[in-house]
Amino acid sequence: MQIEIWSDVVCPWCYVGKRRLESALADFEHADEVEVVYRSFELDPSAPHHGHEKTLPQLARKYGRPEDEMRQMVASLVETGAEEGLELRLFDTVHTNTVDAHRLLHHALAVGGPAQQRALKEELLAAYFTRAEDVGDHDVLVAAARAAGLEEGPAREVLAGQAHAEEVAADVEQARAYGATGVPFFVVDRRYGISGAQPADVFAQVLRTAWTEAHPPLQVVGAGEAGEACGPDGCAI
Structure with missing residues (x-):
């Protein structure tokens, strides 16, 4: 079974959703086969690549809400994150571009497979939400890559150019094709x-429904009928 997750590394609900999916997988008997x-999904492709403005006032402008009202909404989300074991520093995060982070995630998938990509995703989310670091900064991205087990040299090469930009764009287009207008979006x-x-x-x-559909139980024909067969005690000839 495959689960694809469209998300952004500056999306707090994506972090919350990640934890909730992980909770479900922890109790799923076939989790080792998932x-x-x-x-990739960019919430704001126009965001500056080295953000300095705090996210909260930017969101207040974007949605046309007073900052005090937005602060209350953010505080509520911080409490929700805490319920999932997350310490979200939402009042300290900066408004920053994430395309390079997404390109690096594709690099991790290409060189290390889904497991290493997941490790990098967790490092990037932790960097942004629990340490309030700028995930548009290449040094921050490289540090996350190292923590996830990626080699620093190739990671810097990816960030210095435009490697995997086409894959990022393709992900965004696929999200639109699915009708996803926001994230997280799980398929x-x-x-x-x-x-x-x-x-x-x-x-x-x-998870249970998808697994059952992909692995339907065997339909035994003739069960209970007096058909000839051999059993554990031999064959009655």
Whole structure:
């Protein structure tokens, strides 16, 4: 089974949704046969590459809300994150561009597979939300890459050019084709879409349904009928 997750590394609900999916997978008996792959989605492609402005006032302008009202909404989200074991420093994060982070995530997938990509994703989310670092800064990205087990040299080469930019754009186009207008957006086996950071039990239900459909039970024909057969005690000839 494959789960594709469209998300951004500056999306707090993506971090919350990641934890909720992980909770569902922890109780899923076939979790070791589930492959999780991250896909790119840029919440604000126009954001500066080296952001200095705090995110909160930028969001207040974007949505036309007073800063005090936005502060209350952010505080509520911080509490939600805490319920999932996350310490979200949402009042300290900066508004920054994420395309390079996404290119680096594609690099991790290409050289290390889904497991190393997941490790990098966690490092990037932690850098932005728990340490309030600028994930548009290449030094921050390289540090996350090293922490995820990637080699520094190739990571810097990726960031210095435009490697994997086409893959990032393709992910965004696929999200649009699915009708996703926001993230996180989860797709299970290209059959089931889950929009938003749903509760863990919603993920668990979809996992069970998708697994059953992909592995239908054997339909035994003639069970109970007196057909000739050999058993554990031999054959009655």
